Amino acid sequence: MRRTDRYRYPFMMTLLVVLQFTVRSHLGGDRIAPDFLLLALLLYTIRAEPGKSALAGFIIGLLRDAMTVVSFGAGMLAHTLVAFASSWAKAVFFAEHVFVKGCLFFAGTWLRNFLVLAISGKLQGSQVAWELLVWSPLQGLTTALVGVVVLWFFGGWLSPRRPGAIGIPV
Amino acid sequence: MAIGTDRYASRADTLLFLACVGLSIAALSLPDQWRDPLAQGLRQSVLAPLLFLQRQTELLAAARYRYDEVVAQRDSVALAATFLPELRSENVRLRGLLGLSQRLGGGYVSAEILHQPEPTNPLSFVVSAGKKEGVRLLSAVVSPEGLVGVVASVDEHSSVVLSWAHPEFRASAIATDGSVVGIAAPHGAEGPKVWLLELQGVLYRQQVQPGTVIVTSGLGGVFPRGIPIGTVIGQAGEEKGWGRTYLVRPAIHPAELSHVMILTTPRAAGSDLRNAFTAPDSLAPGEPPR
Numbered sequence: 001m002r003r004t005d006r007y008r009y010p011f012m013m014t015l016l017v018v019l020q021f022t023v024r025s026h027l028g029g030d031r032i033a034p035d036f037l038l039l040a041l042l043l044y045t046i047r048a049e050p051g052k053s054a055l056a057g058f059i060i061g062l063l064r065d066a067m068t069v070v071s072f073g074a075g076m077l078a079h080t081l082v083a084f085a086s087s088w089a090k091a092v093f094f095a096e097h098v099f100v101k102g103c104l105f106f107a108g109t110w111l112r113n114f115l116v117l118a119i120s121g122k123l124q125g126s127q128v129a130w131e132l133l134v135w136s137p138l139q140g141l142t143t144a145l146v147g148v149v150v151l152w153f154f155g156g157w158l159s160p161r162r163p164g165a166i167g168i169p170v
Numbered sequence: 171m172a173i174g175t176d177r178y179a180s181r182a183d184t185l186l187f188l189a190c191v192g193l194s195i196a197a198l199s200l201p202d203q204w205r206d207p208l209a210q211g212l213r214q215s216v217l218a219p220l221l222f223l224q225r226q227t228e229l230l231a232a233a234r235y236r237y238d239e240v241v242a243q244r245d246s247v248a249l250a251a252t253f254l255p256e257l258r259s260e261n262v263r264l265r266g267l268l269g270l271s272q273r274l275g276g277g278y279v280s281a282e283i284l285h286q287p288e289p290t291n292p293l294s295f296v297v298s299a300g301k302k303e304g305v306r307l308l309s310a311v312v313s314p315e316g317l318v319g320v321v322a323s324v325d326e327h328s329s330v331v332l333s334w335a336h337p338e339f340r341a342s343a344i345a346t347d348g349s350v351v352g353i354a355a356p357h358g359a360e361g362p363k364v365w366l367l368e369l370q371g372v373l374y375r376q377q378v379q380p381g382t383v384i385v386t387s388g389l390g391g392v393f394p395r396g397i398p399i400g401t402v403i404g405q406a407g408e409e410k411g412w413g414r415t416y417l418v419r420p421a422i423h424p425a426e427l428s429h430v431m432i433l434t435t436p437r438a439a440g441s442d443l444r445n446a447f448t449a450p451d452s453l454a455p456g457e458p459p460r
Contacts, residue, residue, distance in 0.1 A: 017220070018223065020220075021220045021221070021223045021224040021227070022223055022224065022227040023227075025224070025227070025228065025231075026227075026231060049180070049183050050183040050184075050187060051180070051182055051183030051184070051185070051186035051187055052183075052186070054183070054186055054187040054190045054191075055186055055190055057190070058190035058193065058194065061194065062197075062212070063212065063216065063217060065197070065209065066208070066209040066210075066212035066213055066217060067209075067213065067217065067221075071198075072197055072198070072200060072205045072208075072209060073194050073195070073196075073197035073198030073199070073200065074198065076190070076193065076194035076197055077191060077194035077195065077198065080187070080190040080191055080194055081191070084187045084190075119198070
């Protein structure tokens, strides 16, 4: 193991956070652009325990809610649930495969959007159908695509560390 | 009890998860007066560098967009500025025409030169005044600087003007001091010579100094007396027979014009228009011709 290996994972996480605040607004509409922050969270949940993942989700949700105070708390709860579920499900069900992780990113994005809508009490009207059937899947798709690309090129840097989640490397 | 088996989520994980869920639910029920300061505090502390980064990125993108816009505007202004000298020149010329119209008093028609978009004979041009405006055949066409040409044909609302450079153009000419009389005609039929006039038929014994201003003499009744034709710049080649020929720099080049005045009413016998025109440049003795 090289000395620089320990810095690669934080570097990737920081890079995704920076991308969220710099590049994302230039990647099309806000509703379909990839969510780098959620991707960073989901990548974290792959190698972290469910408790820590839930805490990370809570913090990410808190920061997001601070930026959009319309439904303060909805983001925290949604990200906590998604992060915990992702970490738990990853350990229980999913194999170490890029495609499977891509599906996890897609599902995580869609579920997060659904939960935010549900918790903030906006699950009514025709807009919800558009949101859940069109925009959320599209955002899930773009997020999953970026996630797969990140794993494809930097999979070694993000390899699982926790016991029980070690499988076949991608 | 932990969610799932201990292998996948320990008791600590479950407790942490439940704590996060509890805090989230508590945040959901926070009143506005607590929620807003909390969000504001986060934006001004933890999120401040990230929001600053986002703002700078947006500014950078906007700056790049604005740069393109500014460059486009600059190009448009530069293009417009290329026409500025032409507009100034036209403005000066129109003011000159106004001054000439006041000095002439009456008996004229203002006309615009209708420039043709296709290649055409540069020695004649069409003007926007015809029979209806009072233009007659062989009317004199002038500008504030002097003689431009003569009307060769007249339509209802337009006329064809032969400029002084046309091979068929002739005008009876005289020096301003009346010392020399001759015929003003184009110097050549093609090439650069076409844009010079010559004063033909000057008596052999008469010497014309460079810089002498030549005006129409009024003989023949086509051109009134006193319209500037040009300035003598030297002798044209060898003398032939008993006469001399002098090169004359025209008072005005037709290409410089956008508007002209057509003299429509015959002037009274003995009238002299010399004072109505701006005096053409006269050369100082010994000064080489331009």
